[in-house]
Amino acid sequence: MLLVCGIISALSYRNDISNDLISALERLEYRGYDSAGIAYLDNGNELKRIRTVGKVQQLKEAVEKANVKSHIGIGHTRWATHGKVTEFNAHPHVTDGVAVVHNGIIENYQDLRKRLISEGYTFESETDTEVIAKLVASHIKTGKTFLDAFKCAIAEFTGTFAIVAIYEKEPSLLLGAKRGSPMAVGISPDKQSAYIASDAVALSTLVDELVYLEEGDIVVVKKDAQLSYEIFDASGSCTNRQVVQNKVSLNDVTKNGYETFMLKEIFEEAAVARRTYERFNYDTEVAKYDNISIIACGTSYYAGVLSKYWIEEIAKVHVDVEIASEFRYRKPVMRKNSLYIFISQSGETIDTLCAMRLVKEAGMKTLALVNVDTSSIAREADYIVKIEAGVEVGVASTKAFVAQTLSLLIMCAGKSAVHIDDIEHSINSILNGNYDFAGLANKLKDSRCLFYIGRGTSYPIALEGALKIKELSYISAEGYPSGEIKHGPIAIIDENVYTIALAPFDQYFEKTVSNTQEILARNGKVLLITTEDARASLHGLDENANVECVFLPKCETLYYPFALTTTIHLLAYHTAKAKGYDVDKPRNLAKSVTVE
Numbered sequence: 112m113l114l115v116c117g118i119i120s121a122l123s124y125r126n127d128i129s130n131d132l133i134s135a136l137e138r139l140e141y142r143g144y145d146s147a148g149i150a151y152l153d154n155g156n157e158l159k160r161i162r163t164v165g166k167v168q169q170l171k172e173a174v175e176k177a178n179v180k181s182h183i184g185i186g187h188t189r190w191a192t193h194g195k196v197t198e199f200n201a202h203p204h205v206t207d208g209v210a211v212v213h214n215g216i217i218e219n220y221q222d223l224r225k226r227l228i229s230e231g232y233t234f235e236s237e238t239d240t241e242v243i244a245k246l247v248a249s250h251i252k253t254g255k256t257f258l259d260a261f262k263c264a265i266a267e268f269t270g271t272f273a274i275v276a277i278y279e280k281e282p283s284l285l286l287g288a289k290r291g292s293p294m295a296v297g298i299s300p301d302k303q304s305a306y307i308a309s310d311a312v313a314l315s316t317l318v319d320e321l322v323y324l325e326e327g328d329i330v331v332v333k334k335d336a337q338l339s340y341e342i343f344d345a346s347g348s349c350t351n352r353q354v355v356q357n358k359v360s361l362n363d364v365t366k367n368g369y370e371t372f373m374l375k376e377i378f379e380e381a382a383v384a385r386r387t388y389e390r391f392n393y394d395t396e397v398a399k400y401d402n403i404s405i406i407a408c409g410t411s412y413y414a415g416v417l418s419k420y421w422i423e424e425i426a427k428v429h430v431d432v433e434i435a436s437e438f439r440y441r442k443p444v445m446r447k448n449s450l451y452i453f454i455s456q457s458g459e460t461i462d463t464l465c466a467m468r469l470v471k472e473a474g475m476k477t478l479a480l481v482n483v484d485t486s487s488i489a490r491e492a493d494y495i496v497k498i499e500a501g502v503e504v505g506v507a508s509t510k511a512f513v514a515q516t517l518s519l520l521i522m523c524a525g526k527s528a529v530h531i532d533d534i535e536h537s538i539n540s541i542l543n544g545n546y547d548f549a550g551l552a553n554k555l556k557d558s559r560c561l562f563y564i565g566r567g568t569s570y571p572i573a574l575e576g577a578l579k580i581k582e583l584s585y586i587s588a589e590g591y592p593s594g595e596i597k598h599g600p601i602a603i604i605d606e607n608v609y610t611i612a613l614a615p616f617d618q619y620f621e622k623t624v625s626n627t628q629e630i631l632a633r634n635g636k637v638l639l640i641t642t643e644d645a646r647a648s649l650h651g652l653d654e655n656a657n658v659e660c661v662f663l664p665k666c667e668t669l670y671y672p673f674a675l676t677t678t679i680h681l682l683a684y685h686t687a688k689a690k691g692y693d694v695d696k697p698r699n700l701a702k703s704v705t706v707e
């Protein structure tokens with residue numbers, strides 16, 4: 112198993128490509144941040160490599176110290192599972208003048224490794240990537256050119272990957288291959304440098320236009336009288352791919368005065384809702400189907416769970432919501448006249464993508480609800496609904512969840528029935544309100560574990576709240592339907608456990624409040640998140656020494672999930688900060704999961 116890492120590479124007339132490599136790796140760091148490295152040809156075209164364990168900052172310092180002067184190089188930031196986090200396992204991997212970086216997994220690497228060992232190669236790392244460098248080198252040894260050797264090696268790999276390679280004896284050639292993992296190529300506006308990277312974020316500030324490679328493509332970037340690139344498709348034919356604008360701006364990839372990307376992105380939630388609403392012009396007609404199946408992972412899955420409440424109540428269509436990694440490995444029965452909705456911020460999550468392929472093979476209609484419309488899931492779906500979250504850099508998904516849930520609400524209720532002014536106002540009242548989330552977080556941070564509970568549409572928000580707490584604060588947190596707590600989990604409750612109860616003053620309020628009483632009776636602590644209009648119905652609960660209350664402004668019941676979302680995101684943010692953790696780069700995680 113491996114999560115996506117970040118790739119950047121450059122070929123230039125200039126001699127300072129290390130600056131571009133490092134700045135791109137800084138932007139790519141959200142994709143993996145266990146270790147990083149670059150390989151480059153120095154002025155004498157000798158292959159050099161610098162790798163460091165830890166964040167890109169460490170690599171940057173090492174590169175500055177080495178005073179790198181180079182016109183061609185490749186860089187990588189890694190999220191490890193295949194081999195520990197060590198310098199030996201960090202990319203690039205190098206053999207006989209060939210250097211490679213790689214995202215994804217080479218599934219047959221054990222067989223290839225054995226073969227290469229029998230040919231006399233010795234391995235220094237535990238990674239699958241090292242076989243790539245050695246296999247290309249072994250083909251070069253038989254007399255092949257770098258390009259032919261690269262093509263032969265790629266043809267031998269099974270799995271999903273994006274690979275970039277350079278070779279010291281062919282210093283004007285940069286090669287890339289894409290199968291399963293995203294890859295893009297572009298030339299700088301001044302035509303002085305060309306780049307291959309794993310996403311548009313890496314290329315922002317470097318190119319205005321780019322080309323996304325298709326499945327099985329190999330790209331050859333050359334420096335002759337001018338810089339150029341050629342793309343060969345899976346059958347080996349030279350092909351053209353559509354040139355698109357690089358929509359990622361500097362503003363998207365900088366913190367803009369905020370301390371972290373996550374805080375910046377939470378503070379964008381109201382504007383993202385407005386933009387998603389205004390640009391929404393899809394005719395999705397969910398009501399014409401007998402059944403809707405929603406398939407996704409993580410936060411995107413919780414957006415699906417929330418929409419089930421809305422779609423069934425408003426559009427009166429039956430909805431199933433499934434975790435993609437489970438869906439794809441069971442034998443799902445596909446129902447006629449069903450719409451299958453795949454939700455993914457990145458559009459690259461492999462389990463969601465593979466689940467979608469399974470559904471397509473069965474001849475069903477697929478709709479992708481994505482933030483990245485050039486992503487694999489977007490490209491392969493029958494219909495696309497694009498959310499307008501903008502680039503989300505924080506590993507914890509925040510503003511995308513708002514855009515996903517709002518899009519699903521519009522899809523079932525219709526645009527004219529959704530009052531964006533109210534939603535925007537509701538989110539802004541949390542962002543600009545006088546709430547002491549940092550103070551509350553200080554109380555939550557030492558909890559042995561946490562429960563998030565809610566009923567109705569507050570339940571999926573409880574799930575999302577618990578996920579955010581665990582991924583950022585490393586506190587074991589469970590989202591539970593309020594009514595289910597007494598069917599087992601209540602055994603965990605004692606004075607060291609906090610329960611965050613989401614109970615706006617809706618039809619479920621009384622029931623959730625009575626569930627909090629059961630928790631208080633077992634000495635548990637409660638943070639009750641409710642609304643102003645509930646004050647008179649608390650009957651002294653807010654005076655209990657074990658209860659903290661947050662009163663959100665009253666709004667239409669339908670829109671409470673939006674105010675609650677911003678609230679739970681801010682609580683997760685402050686809890687992680689209170690614990691002193693890096694909220695943008697929580698341990699063990701990466702932004703998108705492109706290999707299962």
Ligand code: M6R
Pocket residue numbers: 408409410411454455456457458459460463506507508509578579582702703704
């Ligand atoms: O890009 P996707 O929406 O497909 O990603 C799904 C999950 O990996 C993602 O939501 C993950 O759970 C986040 N870290 C949650 O904050």
